[in-house]
Amino acid sequence: MPPFIPVTDQLQLDEAEVELSFIRSSGPGGQNVNKVASAVQLRFDARRSPSLPNAVAVRLLRLAGKRATGEGEIVITANEHRTQEANRKAAMDRLLTLIREAAVAPKRRVKTKPSASARKERVEHKKKRGSTKSQRRVSSRDWD
Numbered sequence: 844m845p846p847f848i849p850v851t852d853q854l855q856l857d858e859a860e861v862e863l864s865f866i867r868s869s870g871p872g873g874q875n876v877n878k879v880a881s882a883v884q885l886r887f888d889a890r891r892s893p894s895l896p897n898a899v900a901v902r903l904l905r906l907a908g909k910r911a912t913g914e915g916e917i918v919i920t921a922n923e924h925r926t927q928e929a930n931r932k933a934a935m936d937r938l939l940t941l942i943r944e945a946a947v948a949p950k951r952r953v954k955t956k957p958s959a960s961a962r963k964e965r966v967e968h969k970k971k972r973g974s975t976k977s978q979r980r981v982s983s984r985d986w987d
Contacts, residue, residue: 848935850942856894861938862886863931868922882922885934890915895942903945917941 847855868882889900889911904911911917921934957965 848939850939851946854894854899854942854946856892856939856942860887860892860894861935863934865927866920868930881925881927881930882920883927883930883934885917885919885921885931885938887917887919887938888915889917898948899942899945902948903942906941906945 846858848858848861850856862885864884864886865880866882866884867880889895889903889907892900895903900915903917904915907917910919917938919934919937921930921937924930924933
């Protein structure tokens with residue numbers, strides 16, 4: 844039985860669906876930076892994942908933005924730590940955070956209308972404002 848990664852109470856991710864590769868990290872580090880592949884590149888095929896319901900996968904790809912490829916794969920690169928293990932954990936945490944965010948279905952917006960009294964009050968206010976402005980006008984008859 845393959846090991847599962849708990850995402851939410853209802854969602855579990857199969858570890859075999861997550862592909863990790865180690866690459867050389869950029870930035871300062873002296874001679875060590877050229878020898879050690881401490882950065883992690885995580886790949887997760889959201890579109891074909893049997894662990895995710897279709898609606899969650901669609902929201903996940905939308906949330907991933909530029910981290911998602913055209914084939915529906917999510918690529919996360921972590922290179923902020925000095926060790927492979929810390930970068931691997933950081934990449935997995937980022938993926939799990941994205942999936943948790945996508946697992947929450949957005950609330951449907953319920954259209955509302957202003958009440959009859961609110962509409963009446965608005966019209967009354969407009970009338971009062973209009974009469975105030977019309978009283979400010981200087982008619983041409985006053986100058987004759």
